[in-house]
Amino acid sequence: MRDNELYQEMILDHYKNPRNCCTMHDATHTASGDNPLCGDQLEIYLNIDGDILKEITFQGSGCAVSQASASLMTEHLKGRTIEESLQVFDKVHMMLTGLHPDEINTEDENAMGKLNALSGVAEFPMRVKCASLAWHTLKSALKESRENISTE
């Protein structure tokens, strides 16, 4: 199976069986985002303990790419620190804006795991906003938490 087919399978799988797809009643931070170009809507819920994303869930509606991206994101970031999550955000952003594969080193590629499934989206400019919606929404939620931390 070629990489592209594998990635497509992964996106469909996460769309049909989204992980961590539920509201969170004890969320410490939430943010919502939408992508009017496609009609995607997402709500991200975080439960942050210290600087760890103890729980991360989402709810939303929209196209397969937007929902799968959110699902992949929650799976990848759960249990990570805020700092790590922001680093992953940057890498996903680079990947979605079409960074040449040679510029992503193997170490990064391994660290990204299933998130590499999103790399194929870079070929479809219309879909980039769909895939990045979850990440921008996460960043809004995290921004709030960072401000809270800095006032401690």
Ligand code: ZN
């Ligand atoms: Zn979309």
